[in-house]
Amino acid sequence: MSMNQEWTPKIVAFCCNWCSYAGADLAGSGRMNYPANVKIIRIPCSCRLNPMFVLRAFQRGADGVILCGCHPGDCHYSTGNYYARRRMTVLFSLLDYMGIERGRTRVEWVSAAEGAKFAATMNDFVKTITELGENKKLGDLRCKK
Amino acid sequence: MQEMIINRLRELLADGEYAGVIGWAQGETPFDRTPNLFNAEGLDQLRYDSFCGSNLSKYLVQQASKTEKKIIALLKPCDCYSFNQLCTEHRIDRNKVYVIGVGCKGKIDVEKIRKAGIKGITGITEDGDLLKIETMYGEKEISRKDVLLEKCLACKGKEHKCADEVLGESEETCSGDKYAAVRRLEAMTAEERFEFWRGELSKCIRCNACRNVCPACSCIKCVFDNPNSGVQNKAAADDFEESLFHIIRAYHVAGRCTDCGECSRVCPQGIPLHLLNRRIIQDVNELYGDYQAGESIGQRHPLTDFTLEDEEPSVIDTRGGGK
């Protein structure tokens, strides 16, 4: 993280086990390109995303956090993503209110068949974060100085 | 009113049906009011006046579970919301509490009197809207409505939402739009908002008073006290930790916060913590329909609920607020 190295964005993508993780898999097996800056963390359902996970990702150096889950209506557990939708709306809105750049957090619904959408989403998100630059507002500076 | 309350309590406590009453005791200074549990003999120490700003509902979580008998609680109109919310969450057994709604005409913030430059306060007497303040440096006067607690300026009305009986008159003290401060922040740029919150939160000493007083924060073990959570800490050792604590705390009570304003009242550093929760309340109202936590017992709050037609999270890009 030292300033003189060239900065590349670090992205954490939380992917639901049933749709988006499989979508990422499909993107891989279909040999579609998306940047290696994206680190995928598999979660059982999009509604498993504890707000603490988002903040901890930022703490440990993420520049952007994206949540991918099944399309509304397709949740493996019927309703998980509906809850996630409300929760993330409120959380991201609160982060915005506290002055964190709006673009750093995103929710996208990606099904297991949408490998291309997964790759396109990640490409677009990395582009947004590259434009926003390094996350300085929500990072933990300890052990980096 | 105090006399009326004490007389009624004497009647109620006489036959031993109740274990005691949760109320405010006279402290050491003329305006110190300390929550305490009273029995019939201790009632002469009970006070109810303009300094009883603290919300007693959270004490019932502990006290009402301790005894077999019912307990009496004195609750102001705003405290009733917290009480209902705690009952909804099964933290208080409604059947074990006899609620006396006490009238409220707004409570006084001694800190605000001090901020107005009045020093060495040794006594405060009320004369209508005028406060006559005896100090070590002579007598001073100040308008009562200028020194009401911040939470009284967002008064939710004079109705007691859970009272078994009501004693005394209430008055609404709301001063206009309670979202005005939130909107002012929203109108700023992201950079200005960040600076504002950085300035406020950097004062935080992590005393946890906001958390411990909050009736919505009723977890038996808080995630910030749990050594296995990875975020336990006793001091904000880094800027990030100040933000983390307050974001997560505000978010954990989202949908359950009744806007009782205790967090801001108790903050020794005067951080306007209620502005975080009020923003969440505003968001929830605008996106998912008007909702008041603690309005009644048994409500399902907006974040444990959904509709098929809810807005996507990207809606916040297009809603008001500074860009």
Next chain:
Amino acid sequence: MMKQLPLDRLPELFRKISEKKTVIAPIQSAGQVNFGVWTEDSILRLDALKTVKSAKGAFFPQVEDIVRFRMEGKKIDIHPADVLTEEFVIFGVRGCDARSFELLDRVFLSDPVDPFYAARRQHGTVVTLACNEPEETCFCTNFGIDAADPAGDVTCWIAGDVIYFRANTEKGIAFTADLESAENESPVEELKKNITEILKKLPFGALNLTGFDGDHLMERFNDPRWSELARGCLGCGTCTFVCPTCQCYDVRDFDTGSDIQRYRCWDSCMFSDFTLMAHGTNRPTQTERFRQRFMHKLVYFPSNNEGLYSCVGCGRCLEKCPQSIHIINVIKALGVNKDA
């Protein structure tokens, strides 16, 4: 001999000092006054009697790094944190906070000496300020502190629009060396007399502390009224963190997997995880935690330190406790005179 300076030239003095030394003073930020590093844009608030946090943070900060470990493969680098080597001045300390440094010295400078604290004490110059307008929450008079003539390396008085300085130590003489001599010291004498009169009127100015000592330890400890006193206590750390004499700390690690930052931070005996051990805690309820705090200040500390109480009567806990439970309640409820 006293020195003097017109009050409006104080920033000039600060500017000059800050060329060589850090100046710490009561500064207003986001509506609250706390001790902080003075810069040109700071809002100096010498009129504020009580900063929210006490001045102890200048010598014993809320958080400070102790050591850093860095792992690269099997190699571990250990970097102990540097102790302070630069000089600093803390300006505008009140008599109560000045006394708290003496109390902290007894803890941190007795064997084994705390090197971080010792370095700050060595390099810090304490400039105290007499309290022109004591508040009703002040009770320093009980502990032999004179708010009209506080201790410290230099003592200051603000009389009208002039600030007077009196050097008390070698450091103080160095601090005041370049200031011009006071022509007339009578305004200071006048002011001191005034303050002394006001101090006589303090509502808690003459508490009866009989019975708070090592000889009555078990009586105080076993008093049944502790649970009554602690009943309203929220278990927050407000009183501890605004207190000038609380000195408990915790040592913690921030671990990233490859680096560890070991730091210490203030701890509070009001917290449920205070001195948590493998077997759990020996203070399971708030009553025991509450008792610990006041027993330490009023009984344990004096019995180990020639009767010196670990309270300086600054009154911050009186103003800041969310539920108005504080040391005055304890002294009045449990004092021996009450039993008589």
